[in-house]
Amino acid sequence: MRSTGQIAASAAFAIALMLVASTLPASAAVSCTFSSVSGVNFGAYDVFSGTTNTANGSLTVTCSGGTATATVTLSKGNSGSYATRYMLHGASQLDYNLYLDPFGFFIWGDGSAGTLDWGNVSITGSETLTVFGRLPAGQDVPAGSYSDTITATVSY
Numbered sequence: 001m002r003s004t005g006q007i008a009a010s011a012a013f014a015i016a017l018m019l020v021a022s023t024l025p026a027s028a029a030v031s032c033t034f035s036s037v038s039g040v041n042f043g044a045y046d047v048f049s050g051t052t053n054t055a056n057g058s059l060t061v062t063c064s065g066g067t068a069t070a071t072v073t074l075s076k077g078n079s080g081s082y083a084t085r086y087m088l089h090g091a092s093q094l095d096y097n098l099y100l101d102p103f104g105f106f107i108w109g110d111g112s113a114g115t116l117d118w119g120n121v122s123i124t125g126s127e128t129l130t131v132f133g134r135l136p137a138g139q140d141v142p143a144g145s146y147s148d149t150i151t152a153t154v155s156y
Contacts, residue, residue, distance in 0.1 A: 030067070032068050032156045033154070036059075036062075038058045040057035040131055041057075043055070045139070052137050053137070054134050057130075057131040058128050058131060060127070060129070061123060061129065062125065063124065067122050067123065067124040068124075070154055070156040071117050071118065071121075072153065072155075073152070073153050074098055074108045074117075074151070074152055074153075075151040075152075077149060078149070082107050082112075083107075085098065086148065088148065089147070093146075096133060096135040096148075098150065
């Protein structure tokens, strides 16, 4: 079974996580959904800063009806590639990425193209997952609200 949610970018260089409900068949003994979502908000980007901007968000997966072995994947977003995701403001793009770890070693994707998913974990009740965002320094972009939309999917 699958349940999907959206990670959508919002104003002021923020990546907000939005919940999209998905209904599972009534015959399913175990059901997993995203029960809580909090945004990854990078705040205002300073083009003159030499420091990578980091921010965290979270997804809470709740499984009912028993224990589920779940996997959570994230889509590519605007860029169509996991190598570098980007937010858009008109034709301008601001590069960022989402990771499984706070150091930016493991890109959170779907397990393809060198990415990893958060997966094969037994869940009884709820599990909160941290989404680690990194916005590299040194990007010369015009001021504005940049956005991207990422789809989060829980499979069980």
